[in-house]
Amino acid sequence: MQMPSSFIGVDASKAELVIAVHGQPGCQCIANDADAVLSWLRQLPAGALLAVESTGACHLLLARLAAGMGLRVFVLNARDVYFYAKALGARGKTDRLDAHVIARYLAEHHAHLRPYRAASAAQAELLALLGQRWAVAAKRCALRESLRSCSQAIDAAASELDASFKRLLRAIDQRIRALISQDDGMRQSQALLLSIVGIGPQSSALLACLLARMPFANADALVAYSGLDPRAHDSGRSKGRRRLSKHGSPALRRLAFVAAMSAARTRTFAPLYQALRARGFKTTEALVILARKLLRIAFAVWRSGQPFDPHRITHGA
Secondary structure, eight states: OOOOOEEEEEEEOSSEEEEEETTOOSOEEEESSHHHHHHHHTTSOTTEEEEEEOOTTTTHHHHHHHHHTTOEEEEEOHHHHHHHHHHTTOOOOOHHHHHHHHHHHHHHHGGGOOOOOOOOHHHHHHHHHHHHHHHHHHHHHHHHHHTTTOOGGGHHHHHHHHHHHHHHHHHHHHHHHHHHHTOHHHHHHHHHHTTSTTOOHHHHHHHHHHHHHSOOSSHHHHHHHHTOSEEOOEETTEEOOOEEOOOSOHHHHHHHHHHHHHHTTSTTTHHHHHHHHHTTOOHHHHHHHHHHHHHHHHHHHHHHTOOOOGGGOOSOO
16 A cells, blocks of 8 residues: 555535645645536645545535545544544634644544545435435424424314325335345345344345445444444543443434334344343443344344344343
8 A cells, every 4th residue: 555645634614625734834725616626636646645524514525526536535523533633732723723633633543544435326315315314204203292282273284294294204215215226235235134123124224335335344343333332431440431432323323223222122132132121231221232233233144145043142242
């Protein structure tokens, strides 16, 4: 692998990209549009490494174009950059300062970072649809709850609104199925993943997409990507409370937890869930442990190409 020639940090906003090179003063600003980004990327020296903070959708154009040109680009977790800047004693926060912090972070940590891998058009649409489905379902639940005690005068209109939400969710589900059916690999992966008790259409679609797109080395890497991995907080003989890292994909974290809630009520996984509760784990803690187990099972099923066998499940955590 070619040795890095420079470390470039980019702070992305909707209108522009602020660019800093590690070890060099000043910044460069370009428009955050395809023509300007491509023109700038073509001028980069061989071996340049780029990093951009994950900021909604503002960073995606740069990441996709850079990856498409074969450049090594890293999308950084915003919380990591924030705490790194605090550790450096940053006295302020501006786009230019942020770009220099990102460049320094990249220079110091690039050996341990995972390069961004651009999704295919179908994968990108699938991921967007799953996010939109979650948002629609959440808004529907919130509205149904707030309208539960509405007067009879508006009951018909409320029912009509709920029916519209239902039609929208059906349309999203239909498009998700169509996208998966067009890709043999994702279609076969989803069929295998659906054999796992608790894994439903949305979680299986997301897992099939992620496993096809990202080269996870093992099941622990998938769990870490979900952000459901416990983070140690120890000092000397003191053992601090474990908390979730919450790094990686919030969508995968949500759907894995929902799958765990479903699995905990089944004959296959209820004994495990009950054993965890009997050991003193709180409800959420037990479900998180079960969610991690489901992700490990999903990885094993996907890698082996064999459907889930419930008889191989043990009741230990």
